[in-house]
Amino acid sequence: xxxxxxxxxxxxxxxxxxxxxxxxxxxxxxxxxxxxxxxxxxxxxxxxxxxxxxxxxxxxxxxxxxxxxxxxxxxxxxxxxxxxxxxxxxxxxxxxxxxxxxxxxxxxxxxxxxxxxxxxxxxxx
Numbered sequence: 001x002x003x004x005x006x007x008x009x010x011x012x013x014x015x016x017x018x019x020x021x022x023x024x025x026x027x028x029x030x031x032x033x034x035x036x037x038x039x040x041x042x043x044x045x046x047x048x049x050x051x052x053x054x055x056x057x058x059x060x061x062x063x064x065x066x067x068x069x070x071x072x073x074x075x076x077x078x079x080x081x082x083x084x085x086x087x088x089x090x091x092x093x094x095x096x097x098x099x100x101x102x103x104x105x106x107x108x109x110x111x112x113x114x115x116x117x118x119x120x121x122x123x124x125x
Contacts, residue, residue, distance in 0.1 A: 009078045010043035016071045027067035032105060040089045040109040043077040048123050051113040059108035067104060072096040085120040086112045
């Protein structure tokens with residue numbers, strides 16, 4: 001008997017530039033949240049190309065490590081749940097140059113499929 005198929009991860013990378021830093025010289029948390037949302041949105045759009053998605057929410061937002069300018073971030077999204085109108089992803093962010101370090105950030109992101117008027121729409125329509 002074969003093992004069940006593993007979820008396919010969508011990965012992307014971001015370079016932390018001076019304009020991404022806060023006044024203390026670390027990556028601005030809001031910038032990282034935007035990148036995470038964008039990466040998961042791309043994953044959802046690739047998984048369901050006929051759907052229009054809006055973000056419903058993110059799970060716990062907790063930054064585990066600070067990030068400095070020049071860091072190359074690896075953002076990895078894996079689909080974890082699929083409902084009738086919504087889909088969720090687990091996302092983890094790593095320092096690409098330090099592959100053995102723990103995740104800098106991790107959370108779950110949920111999207112809902114909507115029609116042109118903003119009403120929920122099935123993922124299968």
